[in-house]
Every structure is written in structure tokens, then in C-alpha cells.
Amino acid sequence: MMDALGLAVQLVLSGDPDLLEIVLLSLRVSLTATVVACLIGLPLGALVAVGRFTGRNAVLIVMNALMGLPPVVVGLLVYLHLSRSGPLGFLGLLYTPTAMIIAQTILIAPIVAALSRQVIEDLHAEYAEQFRSLCLTKLQTVQALLWDARYSLLTVGLAGFGRAVAEVGAVIIVGGNIDHLTRVMTTAIALETSKGDLGLALALGIILLVIALGVNAAVQSVRMTAVRQAYV
Amino acid sequence: MSDVCASHVPAAARTAQAAPILPLSVRDLALRFDGATVLDGLSFDLSATGCTMVMGPNGAGKSLLLKLLHGLIRPTAGTIAWGSHDPSAVTARHALVFQKPVLLRRSVAANIDFVLKARGKDARRRDRLLDHVGLGHKARQPARLLSGGEAQRLALARALATDPEVLFLDEPTASLDPASVLAIEAIVAEARNRGVRIVFVTHDTGQARRMADDVLFLQGGRVAEHSRAADFFPAPRSQAARDYLDGRIVV
């Protein structure tokens, strides 16, 4: 155990190229998925937050239910679509980073949508009367709410990223954990642990933790600045 | 609630906008919430120009009356006619400074920029507007850190940014120091002299005397009295207004 820890520290400090490759791919996949999920989830959340349409309650229930999608199920569904015999098989995306991005996007877009819906609805309750007095259009209202909720929405995005980067079930199914191609931190940890190579597994585990802590600390400090300016 | 705001009405319908919205005529206006009657049978007219001071004890229905006139809430019964228009059709031609103004989570300047942009006004007016209400030096500050009085002044600048024909003010000087009260009154008086129709809620009798062309006195959701200022202050006709001015408790 201590040997493994020593090896892990050594791997991290020496900047092992294989390790670096895995970390960078992880970040690329999960950050891209987060950005895409925000592009889909934020407008959707805002629309449901300010919209008054029939079926709104049903949308709310579905959105909240999708938050708890099991990663392996998402992986399986994406696999079925992308596999050679699937409807999107001709794209040849299975076992590529793009497939992993798609799976993670599907996994976290509902989280971004549901959480941002709550944030924006609360803000809208405060602004609605003032905005109606100013005769803003729906679009202007949504834009203003998204901007004024920016610091809370940053936290929402972070929650999505946190779930994506830590997730293993979906990416292992659609990515396949192929060395130098689709191996990310979580799948590598699973593989190395099962092989008994605890050093690499631990090293990756440490990096994963540091990333989680670092991102959280950064967002926290941005929020603190915002709180000081009463922008939250 | 109708979403129709005149500034967003298609061009074909816009000719109607040129039609005058004053004088205002209110008939048998009533507002009930789940059986509780808060406004009951209000009838009055407002002339095309001047400053109407709306007075009356807490809970009389002053704030709700402004929101009804502005088209933010619908009456349970009765009619409000801005010329030939429904309130919700001319909301864009009014501005309302709320009793508790809601400021955006942005800088003071950005609060004004937002309204100028949203309403298609000249963005260069921002600095003049801020100077006008004495907030020029605070332009870069977060709006939500302004003091109560400064927030009221920003809300007034934001209201003026929309070039309203009617300006509703709901106790805009309630938390201001005496010098700021006079500054706001001067700004409002200047707007009035430019032809903006002012409807101003206050509890400050001195202020009402200084500003009023006429006084609309509410009590318990009814119009107790609507008189010219010259008649109201020396000798109010209603017992409610006499008691209020004398500082006696009216329920």
C-alpha cells in the first residue's frame, strides 16, 4: 500500500507521459460535454422557468427524473445507437472520444437543465414584476435572468462537470477504455486496480481529487467576489 | 395576464400608440384576493397634466392601485381607461418606481444600460441620467450595494430612461435624507413641467403640499376624497383625511 502510494507520487511528480495523456483526455471529454450540456441545459432550464405552457409540469417531472439517470444505462443507450448495426452506426463514432462526449452530455444536460431551472425560477420570482413594468420581451427577460444568475449558474455547470469527470459506467461502454485513444482517468483506475497496478490507479485517483478540489476552490473564490459585490 | 406591451406591438397596430392616453378615467374599480376585498368601487378621473399625490394610511390600497393603473394586475371588476386604451396595452408608455425597487445584479451604470438597450433608447444618455439623479460618481459600483436612498434614485433614473408619459412613484423618498428628498422632488417637478403626468404616493404631508396639483385620498380600499390641492390642505372634505392630517389613527 505504501509502495503504491510512493509510486503514485513519483508518477505524478515526474509528469509521466502516459499519465498526462489520460488526464488530458479526461479533461477534454468532460469539459466539452459540460459546455455542450450547458448550451442545451441552460436555455431549456430558463424556458421552463419563465414559460407558462401546458405540459410544463410533465416536463418538470421528466427533467428531474432524468437527473438521476444511471451512467451505465446512458452508456448502453448510446452504444445501441452508435454500434455498427445501430441507426447512427454509419458515423463510425463508437469507441471514440466523441462517443464519450455524447454519453456524458446526455448524462449531465438534465442536471444542468433541472438545477438552472430552479435557480432562474427563484430569480424570476424576484424580477418578474419589475420586468413586466419595463415591458421586456420573453427573450430579453430570459437573457437578463441568465446573466444575473451567472454566478449561481457557474456552480450548476460545476456540478455537471463534477458528475461527468467522475463517471465511469457510460464512458467505459461507449469508449471501450482503449489505450492511447479512449482511456480516461476513471476507466484507467478501474482497469489498473483490477490488474493490481495500484500505483497508477492511486496516482490517477489523487489527480482526480486535486482537479475536483481545484475547480471547486476556483469557483468558490469567484463566488466570494460576487457575494462581496452583492451579485449573487 | 396579457403580455401585450405597446412597444412590442407590430408596426400595423402602432398607429394606436399615438392616440392620447390621458385623461384617465377609472370607474367602479374593485380588486379582491380570495374573497378579501382590498379595493372597492373606486371611481375618479385624472386630468391630462400635473401631479396627483396619492395619500392614505398603510394598507389603504395605494400600491395596488398604482399596479392596476400600470397594467401589472387585472381588476376584479370595473374599468380603467387610458384614453381609449386598456392599462396593459399602454404599460410601455408608463414607468413605475416601486416601493421596494428591484435592482439588477450589475453595476449602477449597467442597470441603466440594460433599460436603454431593451427599450431601444440612445445608449449615450446613461451618464446624463445618472448625473441627473446625483449618482454619476457611483456608476461603476455594484447597484445592490447602494444605500436605500441611492437605490431609489437609481430606480428613478431607470424609470426616466424609458421616456414615460406617465410616471408612477410609490413612496420614492421614504428612506431619504432631507436634502435627497428635495433633490428627488426637483427631478420629479422638472419631469412634470416637461409634461410627464405624475402619480405620486406619499405619507409625507409636507411633500404632498409641495408637489400636489390634486390629492387622491384612499382609505380602506375606497376613495375617501379627490380634491384640488388648494382645497385639500386648508380644509379636507372627508373625516378620514382630516384625521390623517391631524395624525389621528384611522382604520
Ligand SMILES: Nc1ncnc2c1ncn2[C@@H]1O[C@H](COP(=O)(O)OP(=O)(O)OP(=O)(O)O)[C@@H](O)[C@H]1O
Ligand atoms: N397578493 C395579495 N393578496 C392578498 N392581500 C394583498 C395582496 N397584496 C396586497 N394585499 C393587501 O391589500 C392591502 C393594500 O395593500 P397596498 O400595498 O396597496 O397598501 P398601501 O396603501 O400601499 O400601504 P403602505 O402605505 O403600507 O404602502 C393590504 O392590506 C395588503 O395586505
Ligand SMILES: [Mg+2]
Ligand atoms: Mg404601498
